[in-house]
Amino acid sequence: MKTGLKKIAALVGIATFGMMAMSGSAWAQALEKQKVSIAVGGKNLFYYLPLTIAEQQGYFKDEGLQVEISDFAGGAKALQALVGGSADVVSGAYEHTINMQSKGQMITAFVLQGRAPQIVFGVSTKTMPNFKSIADLKGKKIGVTAPGSSTNIVANFVLAKGGLKPSDVSFIGVGTAAGALSAMRSGQIDAISNLDPVVTMLEEKKDIKVIADTRTLKDTNDLFGGPMPAATLYTTEAFLKKNPNTSQALTNAMVRALKWLQTAGPSDIIKVVPESYQLGDRALYLATFTKVREALSPDGRFPEAGPQTALKTLQAFEPDLAGKPIDLSKTFTNELVKNANAKFK
Template sequence: MKNIAISRRAFNSVALLAAAGLGAPSVWSQGKLEKTKVSIAVGGKAAFYYLPLTISEQLGYFKAEGLDVEISDFAGGSRALQALVGGSADVVSGAYEHTINMQSKNQYIESFVLMGRAPQIAMGVSTKAMPGYRDVADLRGKKIGVSAPGSSTNMVANLVLSRAGLKPSDVSFVGVGTAAGALTALRSGQIDAMSNTDPVMTMLEQKGEVKIISDTRTLKGTQEVFGGPMPAACFYAHAEFVQKNPNTCQALANAIVHGLKWLQTAGPSDIIKTVPESYLLGDRALYLASFNKVREAISLDGILPEEGTRTALKALASFDPSVKADKIVLSKTYTNDFARRAKERFKA
C-alpha cells in the first residue's frame, strides 16, 4: 500500500508539473528565467510607435511568459535611454538607432526584438504660424517641437534639415511629448513646426493645422526619406544584460512577437477595446484613422532586417559628426536569435 501511495503521489506531482508546462509553455521549454521582475523604460507609450508594447502588456502576454514587468513612461526616447544608462531600467522600448549612437560613445547596447519596421514619424509646419511656408529653408530660426531633444523625432527633423543645408543649431528644438501636450504646443503657437508620431500628427493633419513636409508613417514614405528600410521601435538593453539573461530576453521577445501576431489580424474595434481610453486623445475616429495610416509600419515578426541597420547608420552619420560610419560594428547593435525563436513558436 505504501508503494502505491508513493507512486500515486509521484504521479500527481508529474501531472501538476505537466499542467503548469501547458499553462506557461515558454517558461517550461526555455529554462528558468534569470530575472522575473523586469523594469522597462519607454518614451511616449501612448504613441502608435509603441503599440506592440501596449498590446502585449494589456493582453497579459508578459505574464504568460512568467514576467512581472514594470513600465515607466518618459517624455521621449532619449529620456528612456537615460534611465537605462543610469541603471533605473533593465530594458528600453525605444528607437533602434540609439544602439548606434551609444556605440559611437563606446557603450554597447543591443536590440533583441523589433516592433516597428518604419519610424512612423511625420514632420509638419503649423499652417497658422507659417501660412507662407515654401520649403525647409523657411524653418531657419524657428521653433520645432519634438517628443524630447535627442529622441528619434529629433533625429528625423535633423535629417530633413540637413538635406536642405540647415544644421540643428539653425533652429530651436522644444520637447513637447507625444500626446495632448504636443497638440497644445502647436495649437497655442509655442512652436512653429513639429516632428512627431501618430496619433498626434494625423489629428493635426486632418484638422488642417499642419502641412506635412516629411512622412515616414508608411513603408513607401520611409524609403523616400531614408533611401531604404529604417528599423524603428525595438527592445534594447546593455549587451551584458542580454548575455547574462538569455531566458529573460527570450521571454520578452516572445511576449512582443505574440503581440505582433495578434496585431496582424486585429480589427479597429479590437484596438479600441485593448488600449487605455486616454490614448484615444478624445477622438476615437481620428485615432482609428491614424492606426490605419501606420498599420503597415508595425513589424510582422520581430526580426530586424540587416539592410535596415545600414540605412540607420548612413542616416545618423549624415548629420551627426560624432557617428563615424567606419568605426561602427553593426553586428554588435542587434541580435535576431530571440525573435527567430519567437517567430517559429507563434508562426508570426
C-alpha cells in the first residue's frame, strides 16, 4: 500500500511539474509555428512603431512567439523576402496585397498598423528653389525608401495628379534614415517621398518644400479621396490557413501594442524605442510622434472603404491594373483583429 501511495505521489508530482512548466507557455503549445520571421522595410520609422512596441514590450513573447525581425531598405525588399521564402510575414504597406494579386499571388493583410500613410512628398529647396508645379519635376531625380515601396507608390500618385508618368522621372532608393537626409542635403536628389522622423528633420532645416502630406486623416482623405490603409502585417494566404493560431498570436501582440500607443506619453515612448531610431535628435523625435499619432490605428481594423481607395490610387498610374479583376475581400481580413480586440479591451 505504501509503495502504491509513493507511486501515486510521484505521478502527481510529475503532473504538477508538467503543468507548472506549461503554465507560462500555454499559447506556445497551441501554436503551429513558434519561431516566426518578420521582414520590414525601415523599422526605425513611425510608420512601423506598433511593430517596435510589440517587440520591445515583449508582447510577442507573451503570446508564446519567438519573433525575428529583419530590417530592409524599403517595403519592396521586405516583400521580396516573403515571396522568396526567407520571411513568414511582412510588416509593410497594404497596397502590396493588391499588386501581388494582380500578378497571381494571394497576399492577405491581417492587422492594420496605420490608418494614414504618413508619407510626405517634398521638393528640394536647394536644387529646385523656383519650383512652381509638378510639371517642373520632369526629368528630375526623386528619392524613395526603395523602388517599388509605398513611398514610390505615393510619389507615383502625386506625379499622376500633376500630369506626369512614373517614367518621366528617375527614382532613387535612399533608405529611411541618415542616407535619406544626406541624399537630399547634398543635392543628389531633387525631391523626396519619405516618412518621419526623416521628413520632419528635413522640414526643420527648410531643406524641402512639402507638396503632399499624408500624416493626418484629413490630409490623407484630401489627397486620396477616402481612407487609405497604410502599414499592416501581411502574409501569404497559405500561411494564414496553415497557421491560424500563430497568426492570431501575432495579431494579439500587435493590437495590444496599438492600444498601448493610444495612451502612451512621450516619456513612455523614449523608454521603449531604441535610441538609434531617434537619429540623434530626441526632442524632435518626440515632437514628431505627437504629429503622427493620429495616423496610428487604434484597434487594428481595416476601414470598410479603405481597400477601394487603395485600388483607385494604384489604378491612377498603373494602366495594367485597371483591366484586371481584383477581389479586394481577399486582400485583407478583420477576423483575427476582432478576436484580439475581444481579448484586449
